[in-house]
Amino acid sequence: MARSSTSGDGASTITAAAIAALVSGELIGDAQAAVTGVAPLDRAEPSDLSILSSGKYTPMMATTKAGVVLVDPEFRDAPGAPSARIVVDKPLEKLLALLPRLYPSELPAPGVAATARIGRGVTLGRRIAIGEYAIIGAGTDLGDDVIIGSHCVLGDRVSIGTGSRLWPSVTIYPGATLGARAFVHSGARIGCDGFGYVFRDGAHQKIPHVGRCIIGDDVEIGANTTIDRGSIDDTVVGNGTKIDNLVHIAHNVRIGEKCLLMAQVGIAGSVTIGDGAILAGQVGISGHLSIGAGARLAAQAGVFGDIPAGETWSGYPARPHRDSLRASAALFKLAGMMRRLEKLLEEPQSK
Numbered sequence: 001m002a003r004s005s006t007s008g009d010g011a012s013t014i015t016a017a018a019i020a021a022l023v024s025g026e027l028i029g030d031a032q033a034a035v036t037g038v039a040p041l042d043r044a045e046p047s048d049l050s051i052l053s054s055g056k057y058t059p060m061m062a063t064t065k066a067g068v069v070l071v072d073p074e075f076r077d078a079p080g081a082p083s084a085r086i087v088v089d090k091p092l093e094k095l096l097a098l099l100p101r102l103y104p105s106e107l108p109a110p111g112v113a114a115t116a117r118i119g120r121g122v123t124l125g126r127r128i129a130i131g132e133y134a135i136i137g138a139g140t141d142l143g144d145d146v147i148i149g150s151h152c153v154l155g156d157r158v159s160i161g162t163g164s165r166l167w168p169s170v171t172i173y174p175g176a177t178l179g180a181r182a183f184v185h186s187g188a189r190i191g192c193d194g195f196g197y198v199f200r201d202g203a204h205q206k207i208p209h210v211g212r213c214i215i216g217d218d219v220e221i222g223a224n225t226t227i228d229r230g231s232i233d234d235t236v237v238g239n240g241t242k243i244d245n246l247v248h249i250a251h252n253v254r255i256g257e258k259c260l261l262m263a264q265v266g267i268a269g270s271v272t273i274g275d276g277a278i279l280a281g282q283v284g285i286s287g288h289l290s291i292g293a294g295a296r297l298a299a300q301a302g303v304f305g306d307i308p309a310g311e312t313w314s315g316y317p318a319r320p321h322r323d324s325l326r327a328s329a330a331l332f333k334l335a336g337m338m339r340r341l342e343k344l345l346e347e348p349q350s351k
Contacts, residue, residue: 016084025088033083194251
């Protein structure tokens with residue numbers, strides 16, 4: 001019978017038969033082969049689960065020590081001798097579904113730590129867990145199953161939706177709102193003032209920021225990311241958007257649903273980003289621009305104009321990807337062209 005259990009050290013153990021049943025795959029080999037972790041083909045041990053989803057990794061399959069391998073149907077007969085192979089469509093997607101079984105989450109027990117400080121008028125949902133030295137401001141509303149890590153600081157009138165989790169040392173400024181099932185990693189700062197000043201009377205005068213910061217449902221925010229509150233409008237992050245570590249989102253930015261923002265992206269004020277856009281690492285966007293739905297910006301793109309929906313742009317300054325490749329190719333040829341031109345100019349001129 002297919003089975004899974006938990007070993008004495010807390011690692012989950014699952015058999016090949018159980019894996020095949022979970023992913024509805026075809027099992028070839030030892031049904032009782034058991035794994036307790038995941039590793040790539042070239043570093044896997046007999047107790048590891050691995051995957052073969054691309055032809056470039058078939059040489060690794062021939063020498064892998066993995067106990068169980070999820071194999072794309074295209075490579076079902078690839079040479080190799082794992083104890084079991086499970087033939088299944090889209091093995092990477094199936095692996096994602098298995099990871100929670102192999103690495104079950106350890107959730108803190110519900111309750112409020114003795115060292116936590118809870119302000120007046122706070123509303124606490126059911127099964128709340130609040131860690132050591134956390135501070136919850138007055139009038140804050142925490143939904144059911146919310147987890148607040150140690151040393152988190154939530155300002156007054158913050159709202160956190162059902163099932164959300166703040167890892168240790170997150171700061172949520174007053175008035176900010178997080179939806180349901182939001183995950184905020186350590187060091188993130190949500191709802192801080194934006195960078196807005198007016199030069200007057202010989203000094204930079206700060207513009208008060210009175211807008212809100214609104215984070216939707218199923219949003220994940222990486223470590224040490226900062227999201228400013230609006231100045232006179234709101235800063236909004238749409239449902240299902242995922243934000244990496246070390247990202248900065250300025251005041252009044254509006255990000256649509258299911259976007260991906262990767263590490264070190266910087267977005268200046270009042271930018272609008274459509275649903276499903278992808279911003280790769282270190283993309284920089286100037287203020288008051290519009291990024292269309294489904295647009296893709298390659299790593300280190302510097303954006304100074306609007307990007308149409310569905311297009312891929314790259315380079316500095318950003319331009320359509322093919323144009324950027326042509327410009328880069330021309331630049332690389334420039335040195336050789338200059339040498340030929342200089343040689344031509346050095347030749348004696350005939351009279």
